Structures are given as structure tokens and as C-alpha cells.
Amino acid sequence: MQEASEKICELKGNLVALEALVTAMMKVMPPEAQEELKGVFEQHAEVARTVLLHVPISEHSITAFEADVGRTGRFIDRAEAAAHTDSPAGCDTVLLTVARVHTFSGATPLTAATGFFFEAAGRLYLVTCRHVFIDPASGHHPDRLEIELHTDRSNLTQVAQLSMPLYRNGVATWRETQDSAGMVDVAALEIDPSTLPANCVLQAWTPAHIEAKPSNVPVGASLVVMGFPLGFHDTLHHLPVIRQGQVASSFGLRFQGQGYFLTDARTHRGTSGAPVLSHQHGGWKLLGVHAARLDMSARSHSDDESLGLNSAWYADVLARLTTH
Template sequence: MIEPLLLSAARVSTFDGTRLLTNASGFFFERDQRLFLVTSRHVMIDEPSDHCPNRLEIELHIDADNLTRSIGFSIPLYQGGKSQWRQGIDGSGEIDVALIELKREALPPSMVYRAFTPAHLQHSLEEVEVGTSLLIVGFPLGFHDSLHHMPVVRQAAIASSFGLRFQGEGYFLSDARTHRGTSGAPVVMRAPGTRNRVTGDLPWVLLGVHSARLDVGNRDLDIDEALGLNCTWYADILMTLSAS
């Protein structure tokens, strides 16, 4: 038996044609029978680093009885010269979250996955305390169980007030050891007992989308360790991005 949480995440590779560019993480989100892949916006495009892929590729399980079987599924990022993903913006600027709809008719009928839904989102900011234990499900540096094509999980904790947008931005801080390739990973906490009846066999609350490590510009690289803090964008932006 495989834990359903591990089937919610997908390994993301970015390409320019056939040239591999970067590795990242993503996860599935379902709303009104529509299925989306969610990741960080900077995975789709990042102008400062001149990162401009024209397609993504995700790895999909295709056999529930044999998880060693998988295929690569290509997702074009542009059609007719227009970008196909959705990204958000608020009064403080761009939000580092993006999603792109997956065409169900193009997906393999035997695809094995789990998807978060609006029922998995946390709507009350006051109910989540600082220090709450979290999990980040992703593919740090592209690392994963390459036989069964499964992500790995890092332990984390909420490091800022969940009820306050950190420095006015649309994210909170998490305390966790993360690496490149984790961008776009779901950040979750265990659902309380009353929520389990709603979230079914995926008893987790989706709090946010991991974006990047946070550091300070005046840190002495020879003396001071990295902060170990990360930006996690609030997951409620998915309701805006996935609206019809």
C-alpha cells in the first residue's frame, strides 16, 4: 500500500525543445472535474535568470499494482504564441504560484494519482499556530525513489504567524531544510479528525506552495549558517487561479 500523499506530487522537468533545463516539484489540484498541475511561477518563466522553457514534462504512474511503471507526459506551455498557465498578482506584486490545466482526454486512462481539492484548503488563518508541524513533499535536487518514481518528504514547521502575510507579501515562513528542485512542492499539515471525513483518503490540509529559501544579504558566508527559512505562498490563491 502506498500512502496517498506521495501520489499527489509530481516530478517536473522543464525543457526548451528537447534540451533539459531544470528540475522542480508540482502537485495535482482538482476542482469541478478539472485537473490542474500546480507549481511555482518561476518554474514556468523566470525573466531575471533568463529561464524560458516552452514545455514541462511530468512523470505519471500508470499501473496501481506496479508502481515501477511510469511514463513521461509533456505539457506545452504555449499555444499560438500565448502562455497556457495561470498566475496570480495582488497589491504587493506577483505571486510565485502558477497552475496549468491538464487535458483529461490526453492523460493515460490508467493514471494513478491523488489530487487536492478545495476541501483541502485552510480557510481560517487563526486556526493554525506558529510552530505547527508540516511536511514538504517534493523532489530536492531531482532526488526521488527512481525505481517507484516517488517523492521524498521533508519535515518543516511554521516559522511566522500564519495569520499575517510576512512583510505584507502573500506568503508565510517555514523552517525546513530545502534544496533546488523543491520549488512548487505542496506544504501540508495533518488534517484534524473532523476534517478527515471531508478529505477522505488524503487526510492533509494544503497550506501552501513552497517557493524558495529566504536569506539575508549581510550574512557572513564563512561564519553564519544559512537561515533555513523558506517562503511558502498561501494555497488559497488556487481558488482564484482555477476559477472558470
């Protein structure tokens, strides 16, 4: 009897742990992956049901199985419905992960770039290239930036400007980091939730979206760079545009010892800080942060075309930038 009781307790513990796992998965899975999960779950549940009906097992076990299948199915349905409710009509939510960035020195506008939202440990950050915040080589020293934020889920033409200081009491408000090769051209600026406009509409990437397995990204794998090239975008709905490309170096190896890999997407000024993404198994993965176009210093501008290659810093640098 004691052995049976211990086994029942063990099974209950396993069930609670499994429910916790499913709950966590549903929170980080994009809506399209949730839809795929629903279909796959129903298929596997039917297979399991067929097996149970053809083996010697008690009616109580079958009843418990059906109850758990029904409960899990309803949970997936609720999560899927919530995801669709949360999605603005006619807009892929991935487009809401980025923002157009303008830098200023006082009231004087300086440059335009791209940034994206990243959430870690309950804190929200704007991520972009470090050279957007400061670039001594070109004399670029802004003291604040502005981003556009949507304020009406049913009408994406409605936006508000959020101004954020880059210095407080003479100290930089953004986070930067270095690696073995020197300064990393990625920086993160924490966003104070109290400064966000009412009914703010945005989506943020999380550590769960960062691609951690180089084997999932072979050379030549498709990718997209999402941003505001030369400031171009949907000016009515205030949404970015996407350029397609491929991984142009070995993903997982630091190109020439630097903390980035190469892409061959067509890019322009204003794309600095854009997220570099891949679409895998029904969901998006964050590969890196687009930084700059690369070229050969010895290239003859009259005889040779531009290489058409870009540097993209590996997204795992965000773990260092967002850890308190």
C-alpha cells in the same frame, strides 16, 4: 392533522439534507479520517440508542432509528472499502498528489522542480511555482514541461511521461495572478484529460483541503514539504520524499506584506512548487506552496550560517488560479 403532516415533511427534508451532507463529507475525507468517522459514529449511535430505550417513545421511532443507523453505517463501510480499494498496496495516497517536473526548450532539458495536482470544478491542474514556467531574471524561458505519471495501480514502477506545452500560438497556457504586493510565484497549468495515459494513477487536492482557519495553524505547528530535492526520490517507484518542519511566522499574516508565510523545513533546489501540508484530525490540509529559500543579503558567508527559512505562498491563491 395538517400540522402533523407538515412536521413529517419537514423531518423528511432534514433527513435528505443530512444524507447529502454525509455524502459530500465522505467524498472529501481522506481514508484515515473515514476510519475514524466510523468508530466515532458507532460510539454516538450507541449513546443515542441507550437514550431512546430509557425515554417514552414509540417502537416505530426506535425501528426507524435502527434502520437509519444501519443504512448510514453501511454507507460509511462502502466508502471506506472504496478508498482502500483505490489505494495502491503499500503506498500512502498522499504521495500520489505530486509529480516531478522537468522543463525543456525544445529537446534541451533545463530545470527540475516539483508540482502537485489540484482539482476544482471538474478540471485538473498541475500547480507549481511561476518561476518554473518563466524566470526572466535568470533567462529561464522553457517552452514545454514533462511530468511522470503512474500507469499501474498494482505496480508503481510503471510510469509514462506526459509532455505539456507552455505556449500555444505564442500565448502562455498557464495561469498566473497578482496580489497587492505584485506577482505571485504560483502558477497553474490545466491538464487536458484526453492526454492522460490509460489507467493513470494520481490523487488531487481540492478546495476542501485548503486550510481556511489561521487558528488551526499556530506558530510552531508541524508541517511537511513533499517533493524532489535535487531530484532525489524513490527512483524505483517514482515517489517523492518528505521533509519535516514548522510554521516559522504567523500563519494568516502576510510576511512583510508578501502573500506568503515562513517555514523552517530543510529544502533544496528541485523542491520549488512542492505542497506544504499539515496533518490534522486524521487528515491532510494544504497550507501553501513552497517557493524558495530565504536568506539575508547582509549575511557573512564566512561567519553566519544560512537562516534556514523558506517562503510558502498561501494555498488560497489557488481559488483565483482555477476559477473560470
